Amino acid sequence: MTEPTGASATLDSPTTLTQQDRLALYEQMVLIRTYELAIQREYHADKGPGFDIGKGLIPGEMHLAAGQEPVAVGVCAHLTGDDAVTATHRPHHFAIAHGVDLDAMTAEIFGRETGLGKGRGGHMHLFDPAVHFSCSGIIAEGYPPALGQAFAFQxxxxxxxxxxxxxxxxxxxxxxxxxxNLAALWKLPVVFVVEDNAWGISVPRSASTAIPSNADRAAAYGIPGVRVEDNDVEAVHAAAAEMVQRARSGGGPSLLEVSTLRMLGHFEGDAQGYRPELADVAEHDPIPRYEAALVADGVLDDAAKQRIAAAASERVEAAISHAKDSPLPDPAEATRYAFAKEA
Incomplete structure (x- = not known):
């Protein structure tokens, strides 16, 4: 983890994780991975010859976050349902970590009437007012709305x-x-998170970004900037703890960048021929690495691993069954939620 680079504040020392805390981080990561792999399975099950993304139980594009679990889990461990989170077109890990209803989210991904958006939005447009979660397929779209939420809270x-x-x-x-700039000017209670998975679709960051760390950009706005290396969930947790506390106490915004890993394609169906390191991706999987550390420290054993995996699978499969059993929207009501009702 790099040192803070911003000029306006100094972050405190990291929090200490208990064994229960560490186990909870692991459980969340396993749940997210189980979910992503199950969605991947269902997405590919019936795409038919030629891989028609419009076909099947899950229509449209699909962007999965396998490998990026440490970012969402480490950050959201410090949040409550009263806090707001805006995510990207690759949103499931943040949605799950922030407590979005799994049944309703899955139904939305399947385009069903019981979904968060009544099946009208799909996986890139998840909105859950109960925990103030939203996401969008537009690049960087979530940053300005987060300012509005932070301004309202302030x-x-x-x-x-x-x-x-x-x-x-x-x-x-x-x-x-x-x-x-605006968050720093108004000292808004917001934490900006950059997930650096090294690839903007098929463009490596070295070909698109002039500096090695976006955390360094925080200094231009007089706020703390921290980069966490190695996709380390506990390092993310520690850095996020400081930034969340700073925001809650009126200290203003911070910028956290995490070097993470996109294990799968930019979208499902992406052949990833542009990735020279593709054969080495699996060995950098953050979950087995964290699992090994917990085993070595006596926090996790085989029985606990099996229990956690079984619980995650049961919860995920129940959500998928709920989605499949839910009705499709009536085409006659395609515009029902698009316009305000007349008085």
Whole structure:
């Protein structure tokens, strides 16, 4: 983990994780991975000859976050359902970590009436007002709305905060810089998160970004910037703890970048011929690595691993069954939620 680079504040020392805390991080990572692999299975089950993305139980594109679990789990461990989270087109890990209803989210991904958006939005447009979660397929779109939420929390005199997550490619968008500037100017309670998975679709970050670490950009706005290396969930947890506390106490925004791993394609069906390191990706999987550390420290044993895996599978399969059993929207009501009702 790098040192903070911002000029306006100094972050405190990391929090200490108990064995129960560490186990909870592992359980969340396993749940997310189980979910992503199950969605991948269902997505590919019936795409038919030629891989028609419009066919099957899950229509449309699909962006999975396998390998990026440490970011969402480490950050969201410090949040409550009263805090707001905005995510990207690759949103499931943040949605699950922030407590979005799994049944309703899965039904939305399947395009069913019981989904978060009544089946109208799909997996890139998940909105759960119960825990103030949203995401979008537009690059860097989540940063400005997070400012609005943070501004509202500040004006109401609460200690609620907003977390805005995006990818490293979005750090070159105007919305990224405009949001950091305004958040710093108004000292808004927001934590900006950049997931650096090294690839903006098929473009390596070295070909798109002038500096090695987006965390260094925080200094331009006088706020702390920290980069966490090695996709380390406990290092993410420690850095996020400091930033969340800073935001809650009125200290203003911070920028956290995490070097993470996109284990799968940019989208399902992506052949990834542009990735020279593809054969080595599996050995960098963060879950087996964290699992081995917990076993070595006596926090986890084979019985616990089996129990956690079984619980995750049961919960995920129940959500998928719920989605499959839910009705499809009536085509006659395609515009039902698109317009305000007339008085």
């Amino acid at each position: 004006r109401r005199g609460t200690d609620r905060i907003a977390v805005a997550a995006t990818g490293e490619g979005a750090a070159n968008q105007g919305a990224f810089h405009e949001s950091l």
